[in-house]
Amino acid sequence: xxxxxxxxxxxxxxxxxxxxxxxxxxxxxxxxxxxxxxxxxxxxxxxxxxxxxxxxxxxxxxxxxxxxxxxxxxxxxxxxxxxxxxxxxxxxxxxxxxxxxxxxxxxxxxxxxxxxxxxxxxxxxxxxxxxxxxxxxxxxxxxxxxxxxxxxxxxxxxxxxxxxxxxxxxxxxxxxxxxxxxxxxxxxxxxxxxxxxxxxxxxxxxxxxxxxxxxxxxxxxxxxxxxxxxxxxxxxxxxxxxxxxxxxxxxxxxxxxxxxxxxxxxxxxxxxxxxxxxxxxxxxxxxxxxxxxxxxxxxxxxxxxxxxxxxxxxxxxxxxxxxxxxxxxxxxxxxxxxxxxxxxxxxxxxxxx
Amino acid sequence: xxxxxxxxxxxxxxxxxxxxxxxxxxxxxxxxxxxxxxxxxxxxxxxxxxxxxxxxxxxxxxxxxxxxxxxxxxxxxxxxxxxxxxxxxxxxxxxxxxxxxxxxxxxxxxxxxxxxxxxxxxxxxxxxxxxxxxxxxxxxxxxxxxxxxxxxxxxxxxxxxxxxxxx
Amino acid sequence: xxxxxxxxxxxxxxxxxxxxxxxxxxxxxxxxxxxxxxxxxxxxxxxxxxxxxxxxxxxxxxxxxxxxxxxxxxxxxxxxxxxxxxxxxxxxxxxxxxxxxxxxxxxxxxxxxxxxxx
Numbered sequence: 001x002x003x004x005x006x007x008x009x010x011x012x013x014x015x016x017x018x019x020x021x022x023x024x025x026x027x028x029x030x031x032x033x034x035x036x037x038x039x040x041x042x043x044x045x046x047x048x049x050x051x052x053x054x055x056x057x058x059x060x061x062x063x064x065x066x067x068x069x070x071x072x073x074x075x076x077x078x079x080x081x082x083x084x085x086x087x088x089x090x091x092x093x094x095x096x097x098x099x100x101x102x103x104x105x106x107x108x109x110x111x112x113x114x115x116x117x118x119x120x121x122x123x124x125x126x127x128x129x130x131x132x133x134x135x136x137x138x139x140x141x142x143x144x145x146x147x148x149x150x151x152x153x154x155x156x157x158x159x160x161x162x163x164x165x166x167x168x169x170x171x172x173x174x175x176x177x178x179x180x181x182x183x184x185x186x187x188x189x190x191x192x193x194x195x196x197x198x199x200x201x202x203x204x205x206x207x208x209x210x211x212x213x214x215x216x217x218x219x220x221x222x223x224x225x226x227x228x229x230x231x232x233x234x235x236x237x238x239x240x241x242x243x244x245x246x247x248x249x250x251x252x253x254x255x256x257x258x259x260x261x262x263x264x265x266x267x268x269x270x271x272x273x274x275x276x277x278x279x280x281x282x283x284x285x286x287x288x289x290x291x292x293x294x295x296x297x298x299x300x301x302x303x304x305x306x307x308x309x310x311x312x313x314x315x316x317x318x319x320x321x322x323x324x325x326x327x328x329x330x331x332x333x334x335x336x337x338x339x340x341x342x343x344x345x346x347x348x349x350x351x352x353x
Numbered sequence: 354x355x356x357x358x359x360x361x362x363x364x365x366x367x368x369x370x371x372x373x374x375x376x377x378x379x380x381x382x383x384x385x386x387x388x389x390x391x392x393x394x395x396x397x398x399x400x401x402x403x404x405x406x407x408x409x410x411x412x413x414x415x416x417x418x419x420x421x422x423x424x425x426x427x428x429x430x431x432x433x434x435x436x437x438x439x440x441x442x443x444x445x446x447x448x449x450x451x452x453x454x455x456x457x458x459x460x461x462x463x464x465x466x467x468x469x470x471x472x473x474x475x476x477x478x479x480x481x482x483x484x485x486x487x488x489x490x491x492x493x494x495x496x497x498x499x500x501x502x503x504x505x506x507x508x509x510x511x512x513x514x515x516x517x518x519x520x
Numbered sequence: 521x522x523x524x525x526x527x528x529x530x531x532x533x534x535x536x537x538x539x540x541x542x543x544x545x546x547x548x549x550x551x552x553x554x555x556x557x558x559x560x561x562x563x564x565x566x567x568x569x570x571x572x573x574x575x576x577x578x579x580x581x582x583x584x585x586x587x588x589x590x591x592x593x594x595x596x597x598x599x600x601x602x603x604x605x606x607x608x609x610x611x612x613x614x615x616x617x618x619x620x621x622x623x624x625x626x627x628x629x630x631x632x633x634x635x636x637x638x
Contacts, residue, residue: 004356011527015534069550073559079382081547085539092535096528121527125483129409129598130528136417140389143421147382147428151561151568159428163580166421166587173594180601186483242562247546251539328583333630336590340619343597347612350604360529400525410595418588425581487603490596491611498614501596502621509589509625513632516582 014120018095026257027057033313040317064250072149072243079148084244084251087141091258094134096120097127098265099189101275101297105289118294127188128180131266132173135221139165141255142240149243157239160229160324167331168220168227171213174339178210178346179203179270192274199278204271209342211271213335218263220331223256225316229324264308268301272308275301361401368394385420385427392416406483586629593622 031046031054038045046053071077099122103115117123124130139162146158180186182203183194195202204211220227229239241252268274275297277284286293322330371390378384392415399408490498561568600607600615 007526008530011530012534015531019535019538065545065549067550068553069547070554070558072561073556074561076382079386081543085536085543088539088542089536092538093532096531096535120531121524124405124524124528126405126409129406129413133409133412133417136413136421137389139417139421140424143424143428144386149561153562155428159425159580162421162425163583166418167583169417170587170590170594173591174597177594177597177601180598181604184602184605186598186602246550247542251542251546332586337623337626340623343601343619344616347604347615351609351612356526360526397529405525406599413595414588414591418584418591422581422584422588425584429578429581483599484603484606487599487601488607490599491603491607491614495611495614498596499618499621502593502618505589505592506621506625509586509622510628512582512585512589513625513629516578516585 011120018120019092022092022095022258022261023254025261026254027061029257029260029309030057030060030253032309033316036310036313037317040314061250064247067246069246069248070243072151074150075243076148076150079144080243081248083141083145083148084248084255085141086144087138087255088251088258090134090138090141091255091262094131094259094262097122097124097130097188098262098269099123099192099274100301101294102189102193103289104291104294106291115289118298122189123187126186128176128186128191128266128270131262132169132176135259136166136169138255138259141252145244145252146240149240151243153242154240157242161223161240164220164223164227164229164327164331167328168217168335171331171335171339172217172221174336175210175213175217175342176270177339178207178342181343181346181350182206188269188274192269192276195273196276197280199273202271202273207271207342207346209338209345211267213339213342214270215267216335217331218267219312219315220327222260222263222312224260224312226319226322227327228321229327260309260312261305264305264312267308268304272304357401361398364394364397364401367391368398381427385424388420388423389416392420404482406486589625590622593618 034056035045035053037043046056049055049059071080097119099117099119101118103117105113105115107113142161142165143158146154146156146161149155179191183191185191185194191203219225241249244252277296277300281293281296284293284296286296368391371387371394374387375384375391378387392411396408396411396416399405399411596618597615600611604612
């Protein structure tokens, strides 16, 4: 029973650290998004709250909490309340299977060596499938939000997002198969370990087509421009969250930014070598499992994450939004056959070499 | 009672309660939504029985696909709350039909439960069933694998035909 | 198996608990001054017309149906994909046949003008 209690405490501590980072990460992403868009559009961006407007996201959160929480009179109250809980809960739970660095060995006071995995349950042998499955559950948050509000804009936004997400989930799932064929495991840590060493071991060089398909689909899964039709402001007001106010609106917002981070992390783990440096990490002269190496790996991971997030924000101000028929056309008539082709080609090439 | 049993009963309770809500709720949106919990509970039970791939497949296919379909279906109907099914003679017939089918299913399931060959061994050191599933699916059950493709093909063409009829 | 998944179960409970607390906080902290006008749904400033839960295009439904078929295909391919290196060429050809069979249906639908949003 003692072991059990220890596991629970360990997971809860890790969970709290993760949640803190998710919330902080969302704040950083909001700040980056506003600053980078301001930079691209030749504006200044937030600059009042704190130095360089750094405290702006926190001010926003406090404001959202204090705002009135309005229920539309005709809304289906129970579902209206719980839709944001589903969205945000899923966004947090997904992080459970993500590894952030190689395990770190710590020598305890009594001389025993304890191995600490950097993540809640990263060695699960269904890792990547769990994330895919949870993403498909995330659809319910949006659909229920849209349906329960009893507003036409919300309903259309919710439906659009559901149809969009399930369409692109297929190409996403199929694109991963190429990576799985090379790495031979669902576990995200195994997939990253497989890409160790020089940067040409990264999967992006072995699976360029899968990378492009996966990237496009994850943009669609994240509801980011150019695929942000569920919340296309000019035509649908706010999409599924039109009738939400206060922190419930904020929860959808949080979940969205958290999903953006998850999508970027998946791109890094699957295609950019995860926490590995572009050259063999033995060159650093650090011992495997040492804390210093763990810190270096975390830093590399964070750097790659920021780079991908910058790219995503950059795309938002570069590419115009798709029309809904174009979006469906692309998902079903381009990406799907391409992903199937990728499996066949990968198989043939792997047999030749 | 050890941890395994506690978690088993936890999931079993989720499955039973949510399944009851599915059947008894007057609001079909509640029914559809509690089906979500039923599927999750069943997935949890699968994982508990060392069938983690089946569990995650359960979530991917049933929660990610079939339940979305059901919820779309519910959303298409305009009348959601207080759907009354016991109207007139046809309502009585519905009750009778449903009762007979339920009874037959219950008998069938209990027979299966009694006569089934249950594996009663320790299952503590089983892990990574996925690799074994992959091997077996591609060697011993390869014919079933191809048959599944044809079944899916029929389903797909059927769905396409039904969907396009009036257009 | 249980040891590996136990942290996951705790994390699921924890994650949803956090989200739930956020939802409750939002309801307690915010002011409550609902007026009739405030509680109507947004419809570009007009008085809401009719019920939003009217019928919508059946295409959404068809997308979901097609999704299920291909989702099951993907699930069938996963166990093969991670055993790819051990299995060799015969299963690979079997998978190609599997994909080809489904592609017949896909091609049929494609030629008939389905799978798009017109």
